[in-house]
Amino acid sequence: MSVTKLRAGLDGAMDAIVLSLALWTLLYCLGLATQWSLWPSGWLWLVATVTLLAWRVRAETSAAGDLGFETVAAQPPQPAADGTSPRLPLLCAGIALAAVGAVAGLFWSKSAFPAAWGAATVAVALLTAWIWLRLRATGAETEPPLGVPEPRPDDGGLWAHLGVLAISAGLAVSALFIHLEDGDDAYYVNRSVWVAEHGNAAIRDTMFGAEEYISPYGGGIPIASIEAQIGVVAHMLGIRAGTATYLIAGPVFSLLAGWAIWRLVRAWAPRRVFLVYAASIAFLMLSGDSTLGNFWIVRMWQGKVMAICFLMPLIWAYVTDVVESRRAAADRTEWWPVFMLLAAGTAFFGLTPTAVVWGPLMSTAILLAALLVRSGQLAIASGALAVGPVLSGTAVIVFSSDVGGKDPAKETLTAYESFVRVLGETNPMVAVSLLGLAVAPLLVRFGTPTLVAGSSALASMAIFAPGIMPLANAVTGSGPILWRMLFCAPIPVLVGLLASAPAPAWLPRGRLVPALAGVALLSGLALGGRPIWAYTDHVGPVWVDTRPQWKMNRSARDDVALLVDQGVRGDVLLPPRQMRALAMYSTRAFPIVPDDWFIDNIGEPQAKTEARQLLFRVAEGDNRNPSIPAVRRSLELLGVDVACVGSGPNGPRILAVYKRAGYGQERRYGALRCVTPQQ
Numbered sequence: 001m002s003v004t005k006l007r008a009g010l011d012g013a014m015d016a017i018v019l020s021l022a023l024w025t026l027l028y029c030l031g032l033a034t035q036w037s038l039w040p041s042g043w044l045w046l047v048a049t050v051t052l053l054a055w056r057v058r059a060e061t062s063a064a065g066d067l068g069f070e071t072v073a074a075q076p077p078q079p080a081a082d083g084t085s086p087r088l089p090l091l092c093a094g095i096a097l098a099a100v101g102a103v104a105g106l107f108w109s110k111s112a113f114p115a116a117w118g119a120a121t122v123a124v125a126l127l128t129a130w131i132w133l134r135l136r137a138t139g140a141e142t143e144p145p146l147g148v149p150e151p152r153p154d155d156g157g158l159w160a161h162l163g164v165l166a167i168s169a170g171l172a173v174s175a176l177f178i179h180l181e182d183g184d185d186a187y188y189v190n191r192s193v194w195v196a197e198h199g200n201a202a203i204r205d206t207m208f209g210a211e212e213y214i215s216p217y218g219g220g221i222p223i224a225s226i227e228a229q230i231g232v233v234a235h236m237l238g239i240r241a242g243t244a245t246y247l248i249a250g251p252v253f254s255l256l257a258g259w260a261i262w263r264l265v266r267a268w269a270p271r272r273v274f275l276v277y278a279a280s281i282a283f284l285m286l287s288g289d290s291t292l293g294n295f296w297i298v299r300m301w302q303g304k305v306m307a308i309c310f311l312m313p314l315i316w317a318y319v320t321d322v323v324e325s326r327r328a329a330a331d332r333t334e335w336w337p338v339f340m341l342l343a344a345g346t347a348f349f350g351l352t353p354t355a356v357v358w359g360p361l362m363s364t365a366i367l368l369a370a371l372l373v374r375s376g377q378l379a380i381a382s383g384a385l386a387v388g389p390v391l392s393g394t395a396v397i398v399f400s401s402d403v404g405g406k407d408p409a410k411e412t413l414t415a416y417e418s419f420v421r422v423l424g425e426t427n428p429m430v431a432v433s434l435l436g437l438a439v440a441p442l443l444v445r446f447g448t449p450t451l452v453a454g455s456s457a458l459a460s461m462a463i464f465a466p467g468i469m470p471l472a473n474a475v476t477g478s479g480p481i482l483w484r485m486l487f488c489a490p491i492p493v494l495v496g497l498l499a500s501a502p503a504p505a506w507l508p509r510g511r512l513v514p515a516l517a518g519v520a521l522l523s524g525l526a527l528g529g530r531p532i533w534a535y536t537d538h539v540g541p542v543w544v545d546t547r548p549q550w551k552m553n554r555s556a557r558d559d560v561a562l563l564v565d566q567g568v569r570g571d572v573l574l575p576p577r578q579m580r581a582l583a584m585y586s587t588r589a590f591p592i593v594p595d596d597w598f599i600d601n602i603g604e605p606q607a608k609t610e611a612r613q614l615l616f617r618v619a620e621g622d623n624r625n626p627s628i629p630a631v632r633r634s635l636e637l638l639g640v641d642v643a644c645v646g647s648g649p650n651g652p653r654i655l656a657v658y659k660r661a662g663y664g665q666e667r668r669y670g671a672l673r674c675v676t677p678q679q
Contacts, residue, residue, distance in 0.1 A: 003158040005061045010161075010259060012060030015340060016052040017256065018314060021226075022343040023048055025350030025388075028201060028225035037199035042232035090133070094126035098438035105431030113416040116434055121461045123438040128454030131441045132372050135451075156266070160274040167281060168258025172251035175297040176548035178533050180541075185245075185551065186595040187216065188227050188302055189584040192241035195231030197587055205602050207583045207594040209571075213602035217353070223392045225350035226303040242550045242557075242584055250301040257300065257309035264313040264493050267320040268453060270445040272500045279521060280496030283432070286529030288542075290424030292433075292491060293532045298542060301551070303351040307358070308487050311351060315344050315385065316456060316490055319366050322381045323373060323448045338381045345388035356396055357478050359389025361488050365459035369452045397477070412479030415464040422486040428528030432521060436494035437461060443497035453494070460489035495521070555671065556581040559646070562670045564588055570641030573658075576620045578646065578672070592616070592638055611637045618657060621650035632661040635677075644674035 027041040101120030104112045186207060194206040203221060204211040215222055234244035262277050269276040287293030295305045321337040348355040363386035370378035413421060423430045436443075441454035463469065463485045473479035498521040536542040550557055556577040563572070564586045572589050574582065579591035593599060593616040599609055611634035617623040618631060635643070635658075643658045645651040655666075655673055663675035 003161060006158070006161055008060040008063065009057045010165075011263060012056035012058075013053055014256070014259060014263065014314060015060075016049070016056040018311070018340065018347055019052050019056070019343050020045070020049040021311075021347035021350055022388075023052075024229050025225045025346050028228050028350065029223075031228075032201045032203065032221065035200050035203075038195055038201055038228055038232050039199050039235055042229075042236050045229075045232075046236070090126050090130040094123045094130060095439070095442075097123035097126065098435060101438050102431045102435040105434045106427050108425060108427045108430045110416050113419065116430075117415065117419065117461065117464065120434045120438040121458070121465075124440055124454055124457045124461065127439065127441040128372075128451065128458060131446070131450045131454065135373075135447070156273040156277075160277075163274060164259065164262045164277060167278075168255045168262075171258045171281075171297050172255040174533075175250045175254040175300055176247065177545050178298050179543050179545040179549070179551055180298040180536060181552055182299055182302070183580075183595050183597060184302065186580050186583045187598065189242055189245050190587070190594070191222065191227035192231035192234065192245055193584065194587050195228045196234040196241040196244075199235075201225075201228050206587055207590070207598065208592075208602055208604075209590050210587070213604055216598040216601040220396050223349055223396060224303050224353055226306065226352075229350075230301075240585070242552075245301045246550045247548055250297070253306045253310055254297045254300045257297070257306075257313075260310045260313040260317075261493060264317045264490060265496065267317045268444045268449050268493065269497060269500050270443075275499045276493075276496040278496075279499040279525075280492045282525060282529075283429075283495045284492050285532055286525055287424070287429065288530035288532040288535030289426045289528075290429065291422050292424070293530075294536055295487070296532060298532050298536070304354055304484075307348060307351040307355065311344060311348060312358075312362075312487070313490055313493065315341065315348075315362065316452065318344060319369070319378070319381060319452050320449050322378050323375050335377075338377065338384050341381050342384040342387060345385045347388075348385075349388050349392040353392075353396065354478075354481050354484055355389040356393035357389075357472065357482065357485065358488060359386055359393075361459055361463060361485055362456070363389075365455040365488065366452070368459065369448070369455040372451045372455070373448055375448075412469060412473050413483045415466075415469070418464060418469075418483035418486065421483045422491075426528040426530060428524040428526075429530075430528075432495055432498070432524030432528070433491055436491060436496075436498055437489060440489075440494050440497070443494065443501060457489045457494065460486050495524075550584075552581050552584060553577050557585065559670055559672050560585045563642075563644075563672065563674075566669060568642055568669070568674075571639055573615055573619060573635075573640045573643040574672070575644070575646045575648070576616070578644070579619070589642075592640060593619075608637060610634075615640075618654060619645075621648075621654060624653075626657055628657065628660050631657060635661055635663070640677075642674050642676055644669070644672040647671040 024041075024045050027045055028038065031038045031041055097119040101116050101118075101123060104116035104119060108116070190207045191202070194202050201222070202211050203215065205213040205216055207216065230244050230249050231241050233248070234241040237244065258281070261280055265273055265277045265280065284293060284296050287296070295308050297309075299305045300309065318337045318340045321334075322341070345355075345359060348359055352358075363382045366382035366385065367379060370376075370382060419430075423433045437457045437460075440457040441450050444450045444453040463472070463482075469479075469482045472482055533542065533544050556575075559578050560574070560582040563582070569589050571592060572579075572582065573592045576593070576596075579594055582589060582591045583594035593612050596613070596616055599612050599616070614623070614626070614630060614634050615638070618626050643663050645655045645658075651673065655675065658675050662678055664678045665676050667674050667676075
């Protein structure tokens, strides 16, 4: 198979996966509305996915072999009438402000943030405007912006593609061995467990009981479908949902994310495409101190991470294709990328409820690019992407009391806190990130990709201007997740593009810009890089395990497996680690507190909430002198069927409290010592 057919076949497979995710999301929505079992839908989805894969791979390889795609070849520079770049002051000011933003990043602090954010935001706006003016003045979409005529790269050749496949496979393997526990999994994996064991897409909570309480995420409809999809796959394969989550979904989407980033790099990089790709992956692998690294292969089983790493790069690639790609044999508009954006928008909200705010922001950036290039088709594409997120967001707002938390206004991060959450606080890495965002229009292949990249960076940074996030929170109630808006720009790819910085012909020997960009990139990675297998930003700890396993404490999983397998049912009070593990292992028994973050969100009477909080403190050993009558009342109010302690030093003391509160008939389950209510 030729390199062209290899590339086309793999791109077609990626399209088929996006279509498959969109189809499942629609099947899930139907099951959510009807509450019928999703298990038969799983077989329909599987057959459709195989068919889509065969169709798209065949269609793309045939097109690549027979017709190919017509792309505009690079032309020599066409200077403006006066022989100089139009609005040269814009270029100079933009580069100067980009430098200011990067330097401010080296002194990253709350006081330096306004200069860093302001300079970088204005820089990308000025440079995008300069590119737009140059396009209008020259009329040549392929003129390199700094006067260096270079042909469109040939996607790096066969070895580059094989290298990307090898790196992507390495990412998949790494995802199996890097171990990071995450508190959100008590909710995500539990939803998969419920579907695997019961079949229906539960609208209400399944962590604290069998659909007894409202959903802990705003009390509304759970629009994300990926957890149910993983649960259906687990049921079809006859395995535990945790196995399907951690040992199948994680590595598979890590592999897919590797190719998705490559597809965007090929669409945007003007030169040295494999080097750009390698730099992008290296940046992510060394972003352990930031959420850029935390939302990477160490958490790839979560839908929001799949959306950021797999779907978002494809969306920007589709946007670029909307204007650029057309069949060589037919002089007509190519609508396939527009349809793919419609499908991507549907898959988007199926992966994460954050699509409710991510989708409209990305759509706004696409619309800005459409206005700049005066493309009606691109404007339609921006609307196509927004259809799924807007409709699902409307449903969430209508049927939910909140989005993302009980009191979003109190949990909304400031602009500085948001940038710290995403970029971290390691100064060299922050500086490199800000530089990539600020000079995005100068790094991307000239023409439509330049304006698309500039619009993505500008939109994702401008939303942090004073007053905008409070307004968005007031409209959507999404305050706790608005910090994620910076993810709308493909920061890793923009940073990687520093490796392809152009060499302006008007500079001495044409080497200064790429040399400076290379030094900045390498310095940032060398001085500020924190490997994701040794660091993490806000949860942890993270370590490399000796074998693939579930991303939870192994002994806690073994404890709850023994409990469930030996028939323990009902409401169970365990040590905190075991209660979280139980929520992710089975819904045959229910932990009193699967995670203390969720206690306030399930809409139960205040007395029960206080009882859970008391028992949680007792179970973790924080309450050293509990009131025995209060413990007894809490156990009775919540109807605790079994209370267990672990083998830790506090175990005997806690077990004595349970016995004094009226529990006895001690029984051992492995390392657990359990008691039940005395008759």
